[in-house]
Amino acid sequence: MKYKKEEITLRDGRKVTFGSAQEKDAQQMIDFMKIIASETNFMLRYPEEVKDDLEFEKKIISDMLNNERGIFLTVFDGDRIVANSHISLDFDFIKMRHRCDFGIGIIQEYCDSGLGTIMMKKVIEEAKEMGFEQMELGVFADNKRAIALYKKMGFKEYGRLPKACKLKDGTYIDQVCMVLELS
Numbered sequence: 001m002k003y004k005k006e007e008i009t010l011r012d013g014r015k016v017t018f019g020s021a022q023e024k025d026a027q028q029m030i031d032f033m034k035i036i037a038s039e040t041n042f043m044l045r046y047p048e049e050v051k052d053d054l055e056f057e058k059k060i061i062s063d064m065l066n067n068e069r070g071i072f073l074t075v076f077d078g079d080r081i082v083a084n085s086h087i088s089l090d091f092d093f094i095k096m097r098h099r100c101d102f103g104i105g106i107i108q109e110y111c112d113s114g115l116g117t118i119m120m121k122k123v124i125e126e127a128k129e130m131g132f133e134q135m136e137l138g139v140f141a142d143n144k145r146a147i148a149l150y151k152k153m154g155f156k157e158y159g160r161l162p163k164a165c166k167l168k169d170g171t172y173i174d175q176v177c178m179v180l181e182l183s
């Protein structure tokens with residue numbers, strides 16, 4: 001699905017535009033993913049693992065735009081992508097169709113201005129409108145800011161996967177599994 005365009009003013013006065021990435025934004029999206037993967041260890045991939053394949057990225061974007069039960073909420077500052085979040089089905093099986101997966105990433109320069117909070121409120125509304133009953137996510141246990149945000153939004157921890165992440169230096173990090181009931 002496509003998120004309708006909307007101007008948002010952040011707590012610090014900066015103005016950004018909410019919308020959905022389109023195929024023409026594919027290179028921007030690749031660049032954005034590389035940046036967020038390099039700024040912290042909180043994303044799943046290291047920057048060199050972000051696929052530098054324009055056609056592949058265009059397909060991901062167009063599949064999402066055509067998906068009735070999935071959406072990218074992308075945040076632009078001018079033409080530059082500064083944040084992205086998604087909801088999508090994990091499995092398109094009858095038994096699983098009430099559940100959606102959520103993910104978010106914001107360039108550090110735009111963090112701590114309330115952007116994550118605004119994005120999550122909007123995405124939760126979208127998920128309800130799409131008929132999902134619960135939203136699920138995984139977050140590395142050392143990501144205190146993300147965990148604080150998710151708890152503020154009502155997510156509850158339901159378990160931990162020990163040693164879910166192994167950094168290049170050999171450090172293990174658990175994954176906190178969280179769920180939000182939407183209905």
Ligand SMILES: CC(C)(COP(=O)(O)OP(=O)(O)OC[C@H]1O[C@@H](n2cnc3c(N)ncnc32)[C@H](O)[C@@H]1OP(=O)(O)O)[C@@H](O)C(=O)NCCC(=O)NCCS
Nearest residue numbers: 042104105106111112113114115116117139144145146148
């Ligand atoms: C995690 C992320 C989405 C949060 O978005 P954000 O715009 O920075 O968050 P907000 O400013 O809306 O809110 C963050 C909240 O966490 C709180 N917080 C910040 N750092 C914290 C810390 N170390 N410990 C506890 N709480 C913290 C803030 O006070 C704020 O709560 P408040 O609004 O009640 O004051 C964003 O920082 C991000 O994308 N980080 C890098 C990538 C990432 O971690 N993605 C998530 C992977 S699971």
